Amino acid sequence: MYGLVALGYHVTWATSRTLNFSQGHVVMVGAVVAYAVHVAAGWPLVIALGVTVIASAAFGLVVERVAVRPFFRTGSPVWLLSTIALGIIVENVAMLTFGKDARAFPSTLALKPVFVLGAGVYPQELLLPVVGVALMGATQLFYHRTFYGRQLKAVAWDSEAAGLMGIDVPRAVAVAYALSAVLAGVAGVLLAPLLNVSPTMGTLIGLKAFAVAIIGGLGSAAGIVVAGFLYGLVEALVAGYVSTGAREIVGFAVVIAMLVVRPWGLGGARPARRV
Secondary structure, eight states: OHHHHHHHHHHHHHHHSOOOTTHHHHHHHHHHHHIIIIIISOOOHHHHHHHHHHHHHHHHHHIIIIIIHHHHTTTOTTHHHHHHHHHHHHHHHHHHHHOSSOBOOOOGGGTSOEEETTEEEOHHHHHHHHHHHHHHHHHHHHHHHSHHHHHHHHHHHOHHHHHHTTOOHHHHHHHHHHHHHHHHHHHHHHHHHHHOBOTTTTHHHHHHHHHHHHHHOTTOHHHHHHHHHHHHHHHHHHHHHTOGGGHHHHHHHHHHHHHHHOTTOSSSOOOOOOO
């Protein structure tokens, strides 16, 4: 799930060289919408998932239109703060409407564990990597095997030249933000039965996903996938053999070490040095 949410950072970076720092809040939006539709309203889970995808995409479009586009056109980095501010606003709106307390998201896949190599694992936990890898693969196929995906990459390479070739640059960036938000929203639905649903559930996930994106390399989807797996593995080992309190300490220390040793990430290309 870290890799899936981090892939959203890659999608917006690969298209517009901007990042949505409210990505973690989209995880919360996905979980809250799914809870409202499936648990509170009693609609089938499939319909709830469809509504969640639409709501997440809409949120991504709002972020791009309100917090990114006005500054993207002028080359200003103010989107760093505006996306964070929009995420904080959404979190507080969720607190006012949903409440501060965490709520359980019932799932038959999170009731009885199955044993894999002697370890008890919920089927919901086994579902996470399967769906996550499938979505990551579908995203890469879209970018590398479809005509519109190649247009998005062209915008990232040179937005001015892409515009001269007839590509609608603002729409391409908006699509990238919508896709990024959908990935995070689906992650929120998958995590809801394991973490419970609350307005603050996505904040730390978003930070860790950004850490994964840095470790893997913002420009490398494959590096992000590997980094997400490794980051989760390190957290599990630290929590199991040291303490849960040391989990974040070690995780973010790895990020600092990566920035010192290999700032372009595991899968990133070393930038050329001009002399």
